[in-house]
Amino acid sequence: MSALTIVQLYPDEMGVAGDAGNVLALSTRARRSGHATEVVRHEVGQELPANADIVVIGGGPMSAMRRIHADLMANAQTLKLWADSGVSFFAYGAGAELLSHGVTAGEAELSGVGVFPFRAERTGERVVGYLIVDSVDGPVVGFADHASRWLRNDSAESFGVVSAGVVPAGQAEGVIIGSAIATLIGGPVLPLNPDVTDAILSRALARRGETYSAGAGQEGLEEHRALDHYASEARAVIRRNAEHHFKRI
Amino acid sequence: MGFSYVLPILIGKTLRVLARLRGGGSAFPGYAALRLAPRFLHEVASQFEHGVVFVLGSNGKSTTTHMLSEVLRAHGVRVFTNPSGANLPQGIASSLLAEVSLTGRLKADIAVLEVDEAYALEFTKVLRPSTVLMLNTQVDQLYRFYETERVADMMLDTSARATEHIVTNREDPYLSKIARRIVGDQPDVTYFGASAEVIASSPHGLFNATDYRDGESSSEEHVALGELRGLEGASATVAVRDSEIEIVLPAKGLHYAIDAAAALATAAVVLGEGFVDSAAQRAFERMKPAYGRGELLQFGDEQVEFVMFKNAASLQLNLDALPEPPEQVLLAIDEGTPDISWIYDIDFSGLDHVDVITGAKAWQIALRLEHEGIPIGRVEPDLRRAIDIMRSLPKPSRGIKTWVVNYEQMMLARKLIGFGELENQR
Numbered sequence: 001m002s003a004l005t006i007v008q009l010y011p012d013e014m015g016v017a018g019d020a021g022n023v024l025a026l027s028t029r030a031r032r033s034g035h036a037t038e039v040v041r042h043e044v045g046q047e048l049p050a051n052a053d054i055v056v057i058g059g060g061p062m063s064a065m066r067r068i069h070a071d072l073m074a075n076a077q078t079l080k081l082w083a084d085s086g087v088s089f090f091a092y093g094a095g096a097e098l099l100s101h102g103v104t105a106g107e108a109e110l111s112g113v114g115v116f117p118f119r120a121e122r123t124g125e126r127v128v129g130y131l132i133v134d135s136v137d138g139p140v141v142g143f144a145d146h147a148s149r150w151l152r153n154d155s156a157e158s159f160g161v162v163s164a165g166v167v168p169a170g171q172a173e174g175v176i177i178g179s180a181i182a183t184l185i186g187g188p189v190l191p192l193n194p195d196v197t198d199a200i201l202s203r204a205l206a207r208r209g210e211t212y213s214a215g216a217g218q219e220g221l222e223e224h225r226a227l228d229h230y231a232s233e234a235r236a237v238i239r240r241n242a243e244h245h246f247k248r249i
Numbered sequence: 250m251g252f253s254y255v256l257p258i259l260i261g262k263t264l265r266v267l268a269r270l271r272g273g274g275s276a277f278p279g280y281a282a283l284r285l286a287p288r289f290l291h292e293v294a295s296q297f298e299h300g301v302v303f304v305l306g307s308n309g310k311s312t313t314t315h316m317l318s319e320v321l322r323a324h325g326v327r328v329f330t331n332p333s334g335a336n337l338p339q340g341i342a343s344s345l346l347a348e349v350s351l352t353g354r355l356k357a358d359i360a361v362l363e364v365d366e367a368y369a370l371e372f373t374k375v376l377r378p379s380t381v382l383m384l385n386t387q388v389d390q391l392y393r394f395y396e397t398e399r400v401a402d403m404m405l406d407t408s409a410r411a412t413e414h415i416v417t418n419r420e421d422p423y424l425s426k427i428a429r430r431i432v433g434d435q436p437d438v439t440y441f442g443a444s445a446e447v448i449a450s451s452p453h454g455l456f457n458a459t460d461y462r463d464g465e466s467s468s469e470e471h472v473a474l475g476e477l478r479g480l481e482g483a484s485a486t487v488a489v490r491d492s493e494i495e496i497v498l499p500a501k502g503l504h505y506a507i508d509a510a511a512a513l514a515t516a517a518v519v520l521g522e523g524f525v526d527s528a529a530q531r532a533f534e535r536m537k538p539a540y541g542r543g544e545l546l547q548f549g550d551e552q553v554e555f556v557m558f559k560n561a562a563s564l565q566l567n568l569d570a571l572p573e574p575p576e577q578v579l580l581a582i583d584e585g586t587p588d589i590s591w592i593y594d595i596d597f598s599g600l601d602h603v604d605v606i607t608g609a610k611a612w613q614i615a616l617r618l619e620h621e622g623i624p625i626g627r628v629e630p631d632l633r634r635a636i637d638i639m640r641s642l643p644k645p646s647r648g649i650k651t652w653v654v655n656y657e658q659m660m661l662a663r664k665l666i667g668f669g670e671l672e673n674q675r
Contacts, residue, residue, distance in 0.1 A: 013461060016388060016397075021593030021617070028620050061396040063462035128392045128587070143588050145392045186590050191616055226619050230628070234612035237630070241584065241609070 003036040004204065005049060009057040010068045011041045014095040017145070019058020021188035022090055025197050026054060032223035033213055035205065044071040048078055053204045054088045055079070057095030059146075059186065062105060065094055069110055072098055076113040083115040088204045089180035090190065091116070093146060096182035100150070100175075116175045116182045117153035129166030130242040131185050133173045135159050138195035141238045142187035150175065150184070159183050165242045179203045192238075194224070194231050254292065254353040257285035261346040276335065279342030283375065290342060290376040293349055299326065299359035299519050300413065301376060303369060305404045306384025307458075308563045309508040310336065310363035312499070313384060315539045316512035316532075318361045323532035324520060329357035336365045338372045359519065366400050367393075369407040381408040381436075382416045382515045384508065386423040386458045387562035392588045397458045398423065411436040416515045418442065418468075420507070422460035425468040441514035443477035443507050450480070451503040452569045453596065456562040475514025480506045482572065489513050494526050496533040500543025502570030504563070509533065541659045546668050551644055553666065556653045561591040567653070574601035575651035579639050581632060583608035585657030592617045602626065604642060607635035608658050632661055 008015070008023050027037040040049050044067070072079075079099070083089060089099070097103045097120035102112040105122035112119075124147065131144040136159065144166055152158065152175060159174025159181055167173070174183035181200070183189065190197045202212040213221065220228055261282035268278060282289055294301050299321075304314045318328045331344045341362055349355045364372055386401040394400045401423035408415045409430055417424045419442035428438045448454050460466050479486035483498040485506040494513065498505045517524040538544045541557040554575075558564035580603050582589065589610055597618060604626040606614050611630045618625055629635040639650055654662060663669060 012459065015594075016391065018590030018593035021590070021620075024593060024620050061398060061461065063396075063398060067461045067466075126395065143590060145588055147395070186588075188590055188593055191593070191620060192613070227616065230612050230616035230619055233628070234610075234616050237609060237612055 001210070003038040004030055004053045004208070005038050005040060005051060006054045006056060007040045007042055007049060007052040009042050009055065009072070009095065010044065010060075010064075012043070013064035013068050014060040015058045016061070016064070017059040017093060017186045018188045019056065019092060019095070022058065022092065022190040023056050025188070025190035025194075026056070026201060029194065029197050029224060029227065030201055032227075033221055035210070035212070044068055048075055052082055052087055053208065054090065054200060055082065057091045057099065058188075059093030059095060061094075062108070065098060065103070065110060069098070072113065073111065079113050080115060083178065083180050086179055086207050088200050089115060089182075090200060091180070091182045092186060092189070093184060096184075097148065099182065115177070115180055117156040117177060118150045118175050118182070121149045121151060123147050123149050127166055130238050131165035131167055131173075132163050132239065132242055133160040133185060134163050135174075135196065136176055137199035138193070139163070140185060140189060140193045140196055141235045141242070142185035142189045142192060144184055145186060146184050148184060164239075179207070192231055192234055194228055254286055254289060255351050257282050257289060258346065258349060258351055258353060260285060261343075265343060265346055276337060276339035276343050278346055279339040279344070282346055283339065283342050287375060289353070290345065293345060293353055293355055294360060294376055296355060297329075297357055297359050300379025301360045301362065302380045302382060302515065302519065303378040303407065303411075304361065304363045304382045304384070305366055305369055305407060307366070307387035307389040307400065308560070309384045309504060312505060312539045312542055313382070313508040313512050314361055314363040316499075316509055316536065317382070317515055319532040319536050320512055320516040320529050321359060321361070321519070323528040324516070324523060324525060326359055326520070327357045329355060329360045331362050336363045337368050338375065366403045370403055370410070373407060373410040377410065377412060379412050380414040380416065380515065380519060381411040382511060383408055383418060383421075383424045383427070384511055385418055385421050385455070385562075387456055387560065388458050388591065389560040389562070398460070398462055401458075401460075405430060408436075413437070414439060414518050416441060416511065416518055418457075418507075418511065419471045419473050420448065420455055420468050421457045422463075422466060422468045423458065425471065426460070426463065439514060439518050440471040440473045441475040441507070441510045442471075442473040443503070443510065447477055447480050447503070447506075453565050455503065455507065456565050473510075473514070474517060475510040477506050477510040485509060487513050489517050489524070489526065489529070492526055494530055496530055498533070499536045499538040501572070502543075502566055504566040504570070505543070541654075541656075541663075545649070546663070546666065548650065548666055549640065552649045554649050554651050555659055555662075556651060557656060557659050558653065559586065559656055561594055564653070565595050568595070568597065568599035571599045574599060576645040576647065577639070577642055577650045578603045579605045579607065579635060579650065579652045579654075580614055581606075581608040581635070581652065581654040581658035581662065582610045582614055583655065583658050584610065586610070586655045589613060597621055597623055605629055605635045605638050607632050608655070632658060633665055636662065636665055
């Protein structure tokens with residue numbers, strides 16, 4: 001059987017927020033539960049692999065978004081096709097915005113791939129701090145750092161609802177469509193929140209006709225125990241400090 | 250200067266004494282003096298024969314300010330400099346207040362000031378630098394700066410306000426392009442850098458940020474006045490103009506070595522013909538590490554080597570500088586570093602294990618290392634208890650324990666082991 005293929009789009013340009021951590025969490029947990037993985041770094045000018053099981057993209061500055069934009073749009077059809085056929089996506093921040101219907105920043109505008117049913121608008125207001133969200137894949141903790149507002153299409157389902165942190169509770173967070181998640185929670189999210197990582201892996205492996213065995217039972221997989229323990233302790237600290245607003249220097 | 254400054258200076262000095270009595274330093278006296286006499290800094294600085302140097306950069310400001318000051322002193326130049334904890338305008342004004350006479354006289358020939366990037370441009374309005382040294386643009390505190398290119402612009406715009414010289418990093422994609430922004434021949438631009446071989450011999454090079462907004466995302470090519478040509482442990486060879494100077498660095502690492510090249514190039518620009526190789530060499534020989542940057546402190550009958558980091562670049566470059574995985578390691582990070590997403594961009598393979606991870610973010614670091622399969626002894630978020638664990642470990646063969654810490658944890662750790670003086674009180 002072929003290895004589970006994780007494609008990271010533009011890791012240098014769109015990976016400024018430790019987004020490699022999301023890829024690492026997926027590949028580490030998959031490997032430790034016995035699934036071979038292959039990580040493909042897609043750079044500008046390269047060809048996308050023929051198939052992908054999971055696509056990851058992260059955050060980056062506007063200049064980096066512009067730099068990769070042409071290459072991304074040249075691959076838009078493939079990416080859209082992948083999403084429509086159930087490939088899992090985990091898209092954070094600016095990368096997620098490029099997979100939406102487009103980004104507006106003042107006068108500037110960048111078109112999007114159209115995987116996610118929203119548009120992004122850059123605002124003058126920066127959101128910085130811990131964030132806790134009740135998501136469709138369980139509670140999620142992370143660190144938010146952005147100046148974006150996502151305008152969801154009427155039919156769009158949000159990834160979750162904010163329960164605490166720097167954004168008022170009750171506000172919708174992110175977008176999920178099929179197996180594709182777009183979020184503004186950084187941290188990076190997947191190492192800190194194994195439930196989400198496992199949910200993504202389960203969907204991706206199920207689509208290949210394989211079973212992911214990590215989440216079964218209270219104890220979880222022996223090989224995941226240290227990861228789960230550290231993640232759970234890290235989340236507990238973040239929960240305690242979520243209301244603490246650090247000084248802006 | 251004159252008698253018109255007596256009152257503001259007296260008030261500032263009095264406030265300063267009061268702040269000290271209360272314990273700790275304070276930026277308020279400087280703030281007060283600047284409010285009462287906005288031209289106070291300008292007037293004081295106009296006495297300096299060699300003007301005012303601003304040192305800017307994402308990393309290495311304190312180290313380079315220290316190096317440049319010492320090299321100038323070795324040439325007999327009287328230097329006023331600010332302690333690295335005080336790099337905001339009010340803090341700089343406060344530290345000047347401590348030194349000036351009541352009529353505003355200050356016995357110095359030059360001021361070498363490290364200045365926070367975010368305040369530097371505004372600061373040029375009250376204190377115009379004659380020389381601006383720009384060290385590097387590295388991804389740093391995005392929660393504060395948003396985008397790295399904004400930081401680059403803060404530095405580039407500040408440097409363009411220099412009245413005489415800019416000294417900049419040839420190897421920095423953003424900063425190497427400053428000449429494009431200078432109209433006419435003032436300020437002049439001088440470069441420092443490192444040879445391609447030296448950069449290539451370090452696992453992750455210089456870790457400078459890529460310039461995504463420019464067609465040319467890497468750095469521009471220039472001839473460097475000060476060039477790092479060799480590096481072996483703490484021994485470095487830096488060419489200044491046509492001669493190579495062998496120096497001993499205050500701490501190991503490519504980042505310290507290129508800071509030394511920056512300091513030497515700047516000294517050569519400021520002193521012109523007065524720059525003497527042997528004096529520069531002497532300065533490095535007797536230089537001590539800057540606060541917490543490779544500093545060795547006594548810990549019972551052992552020693553602790555403090556390795557401080559504040560962002561991805563400084564942590565990676567410090568890890569890359571380790572000649573071998575340290576025998577006993579404590580790793581400490583707390584909420585003083587609000588966003589640590591970047592720990593996933595760090596290659597931790599310079600460590601073959603960590604004995605204790607501590608600080609409020611200890612569990613996040615443990616999680617990161619576990620993904621890499623790096624063995625972890627203990628996770629103890631409380632620093633005091635973590636230090637007790639380090640104390641109870643057998644003495645390492647070299648007698649040195651390595652503590653890799655962020656700024657806040659370093660301050661706390663120093664205090665806990667009996668070196669509690671503040672950075673600006675040394």
